[in-house]
Amino acid sequence: MQYYSTNGQAPVADLKKAVVKGLAEDRGLYMPERIEKLPKAFFDNMKDMSFQDIAYNVAANFFGEDVDLDGLQELVYDTLQFDCPVVKVEDNIYALELFHGPTLAFKDVGARFMARLLRYFLQQGSADCDNTAADKTVNVLVATSGDTGSAVANGFLGVEGIHVYVLYPKGKVSPIQECQFTTLGQNITAIEVDGVFDDCQALVKSAFMDEELNRHMRLTSANSINVARFLPQAFYYFNACARLASHLSPLTSDIVVCVPSGNFGNICSALFGHEMGLPVKRFIAANNANDVFYQYLRTGRYEPKASIQTLANAMDVGDPSNFARIQNLYSDNGQFSAEETHRRITSLISGATYSDEQIAETMRQCYSETGYILDPHGACGYRALKEQLRPGEIGVFCETAHPAKFKEKVDQILGTDIEIPARLKAFMEGEKQSVEMTNDFADFKRYLMSR
Ligand SMILES: *Cc1c(COP(=O)(O)O)cnc(C)c1O
Numbered sequence: 001m002q003y004y005s006t007n008g009q010a011p012v013a014d015l016k017k018a019v020v021k022g023l024a025e026d027r028g029l030y031m032p033e034r035i036e037k038l039p040k041a042f043f044d045n046m047k048d049m050s051f052q053d054i055a056y057n058v059a060a061n062f063f064g065e066d067v068d069l070d071g072l073q074e075l076v077y078d079t080l081q082f083d084c085p086v087v088k089v090e091d092n093i094y095a096l097e098l099f100h101g102p103t104l105a106f107k108d109v110g111a112r113f114m115a116r117l118l119r120y121f122l123q124q125g126s127a128d129c130d131n132t133a134a135d136k137t138v139n140v141l142v143a144t145s146g147d148t149g150s151a152v153a154n155g156f157l158g159v160e161g162i163h164v165y166v167l168y169p170k171g172k173v174s175p176i177q178e179c180q181f182t183t184l185g186q187n188i189t190a191i192e193v194d195g196v197f198d199d200c201q202a203l204v205k206s207a208f209m210d211e212e213l214n215r216h217m218r219l220t221s222a223n224s225i226n227v228a229r230f231l232p233q234a235f236y237y238f239n240a241c242a243r244l245a246s247h248l249s250p251l252t253s254d255i256v257v258c259v260p261s262g263n264f265g266n267i268c269s270a271l272f273g274h275e276m277g278l279p280v281k282r283f284i285a286a287n288n289a290n291d292v293f294y295q296y297l298r299t300g301r302y303e304p305k306a307s308i309q310t311l312a313n314a315m316d317v318g319d320p321s322n323f324a325r326i327q328n329l330y331s332d333n334g335q336f337s338a339e340e341t342h343r344r345i346t347s348l349i350s351g352a353t354y355s356d357e358q359i360a361e362t363m364r365q366c367y368s369e370t371g372y373i374l375d376p377h378g379a380c381g382y383r384a385l386k387e388q389l390r391p392g393e394i395g396v397f398c399e400t401a402h403p404a405k406f407k408e409k410v411d412q413i414l415g416t417d418i419e420i421p422a423r424l425k426a427f428m429e430g431e432k433q434s435v436e437m438t439n440d441f442a443d444f445k446r447y448l449m450s451r
Pocket residue numbers: 105106107147148224260261262263264265266267314315377400401
């Protein structure tokens with residue numbers, strides 16, 4: 001399968017190059033040249049299949065030309081060592097719990113899958129799309145405000161041939177999040193930057209653009225711009241439809257999927273799933289106060305802004321990178337006009353935006369009426385369904401974080417004392433190791449050049 005750039009100015013790449021490079025030469029995002037429908041037999045049998053088997057079928061549809069099928073099956077099974085249940089919250093509304101992975105983040109699936117795919121390509125011999133760098137080790141740089149760093153660090157932990165540098169803003173990630181990437185050691189280095197998240201992101205971007213550094217070492221990114229990180233999230237949505245079948249009989253065709261969104265990687269994978277025949281009628285992208293996509297749906301104009309800090313901080317994104325993919329998908333790579341593309345997008349996807357007060361109010365309402373504890377991100381998804389679900393429809397929202405990851409906020413809002421799962425506690429017992437760094441690129445470069 002070939003991958004083209006959303007900016008249209010870079011040569012097409014094969015999967016290996018798209019995964020190793022992350023971003024195309026023209027700074028565009030890679031898109032698969034085709035999205036095949038899955039066969040009818042798959043949909044007929046789906047409800048009797050395990051999460052792993054469903055995921056393997058979906059993965060084979062995307063990656064089957066580029067990864068041998070035995071290898072791919074092993075990779076998928078190795079990635080999905082946990083469950084992804086659909087839980088009934090109230091009549092017609094279900095939570096798709098995406099937080100049962102190793103760091104209790106839905107990003108675990110994409111991060112682990114990417115780590116294993118990269119290892120697969122490295123083991124095959126030369127990942128030779130960028131062989132100016134002397135050393136064969138692939139260095140993954142990732143800037144994080146919390147969740148991405150822990151998922152990527154744990155996904156890549158102990159993977160031979162890969163070293164991960166996690167850059168995070170000193171004092172600005174929660175203690176639970178921090179210990180999930182600073183206590184690991186091995187091939188994971190945590191870099192504590194004296195600055196804010198935007199400084200971390202700027203350091204990573206400068207590193208990718210620095211020619212001398214790129215001759216010295218092979219660099220790649222593990223943000224949701226990488227096809228190997230965002231596409232595997234489509235597994236979740238096929239699994240959701242399959243698990244819903246055990247709650248509903250017959251399985252209605254009126255399923256509405258609502259995704260709390262920040263960089264739009266997760267919902268983008270669901271939309272790719274829809275192109276593969278996922279039996280979902282329409283989608284809702286739920287936002288916090290960062291409403292750039294919501295405004296696009298209303299006006300047809302995409303106007304990125306600086307991000308605003310909210311209770312649902314993993315969705316504090318003012319210029320969602322995967323918007324470029326959504327636009328490219330529904331313009332059919334530029335075949336449709338901006339107006340027609342907007343019409344196609346709004347006919348399938350609606351939006352929602354909520355203030356911190358509304359998020360807190362929704363958490364309290366849901367808890368008192370149903371007993372279900374929402375985290376601030378999932379609360380946006382639940383509320384959007386409550387407001388927008390039409391008679392006869394069945395709504396599924398993604399619960400993207402375990403509430404214990406936001407324990408202080410959740411307890412304060414709900415008056416609870418929720419338990420921290422053992423897996424999280426274990427991280428909190430490790431010893432913190434990090435490298436202190438200024439927010440000056442010259443310092444960061446000097447550090448990397450000495451490695
Ligand atoms: C990353 C994240 C999101 C947003 O997902 P995107 O793919 O960036 O849209 C939502 N909730 C939580 C808890 C997250 O960690």
